[in-house]
Amino acid sequence: MILNGELPAGERLEQEQIAxxxxxxxxxxxxxxxxxKEQGFIDMLPHRGAIVSPLTLEDMVELYAARQRLEAWALTDAWPHYTPDVVGTLRxxxxxxEAAxxxxxxxxxxxxxxxFHLQTYAPAGNRHLQSIIVKLYDLSERYQRTSLQQPGRMQLSNTHHADMLKAIExxxxxxLLAAAARHNGATQLSVESRIDA
Incomplete structure (x- = not known):
């Protein structure tokens, strides 16, 4: 409910009501x-209880910086393992x-x-790296959703995906690394104007 935006940033979560x-x-x-709270999805505030963590520019920049580095590592390690079957799966x-x-x-x-993204990293075969990327991906999903709600953003995202696939081919x-960096950068730029710093 938090990831899909059903519970927006700042929403108060009442234990009794949820129970x-x-x-x-x-x-x-x-x-x-x-x-x-441990995962970073909610904050516990004195005398207010639990609230859905706000979307902040600082948080987004930190998340995407970490993702960028780890994803580049995963893509580099996956590189020798992009077989025709893997490319077919990515396609x-x-x-x-595109259909969505x-x-x-x-x-x-x-x-x-x-x-699509997890399948680009999977050939690296490093389950610990994959697990960390998944956690960062989960934390950044609300930012992605904010970006993708803007007109034309899903199509632009698909253009970036196609660029990544073409680089592999x-x-x-x-x-590939440049296309992935452009993709993450475009998400950050589209979100910056929509959240408070």
Whole structure:
């Protein structure tokens, strides 16, 4: 609910209300809120309780800087393992992204977009690196959603995906890394004007 924007930044989360809605005791709700706090999705404020963490420019810049470095590492390690089968899978993922964008279906696009990116890193075979990237991806998903809600952004994202795939097909690691950097940079630029610093 936080990642898909159903609970917006700043929304107050009341333990009692959540427990009642889910038909549970407060203890598992409190534990879940503690875990969400540890993961960076909510803040616990004195005398106000839990709120959905705000989207901030500083947070976005830090997240995308970390993602950029780790994703470049993963793409570089994956590079020797882009077999024709992997390229075919990436091509199918790109088609899923394009179909979701054509329909204007943001939720489907978010899933297809995530799959495309994770499939570009998977051939690296480093499950710990993949796990860290997934965590950063989760934390940046609200920023992605903010960006992709803007007109033309899903299509631009697909252009970047196509550039990444073309670089792989053209055997250009440098082109792949540049396309991935452009992709992340475009997301940051589109979000900057929409959030408070």
């Amino acid at each position: 009642e809605q889910l038909g549970m005791s407060r203890l598992p709700i409190r534990q879940a809120l503690d875990r969400l 199918d993922s790109l088609r899923s992204c 964008a054509e329909r204007g279906d943001l939720d489907d696009f978010m899933v297809a977009n995530r799959n 053209d055997d250009s690691l440098e082109g």
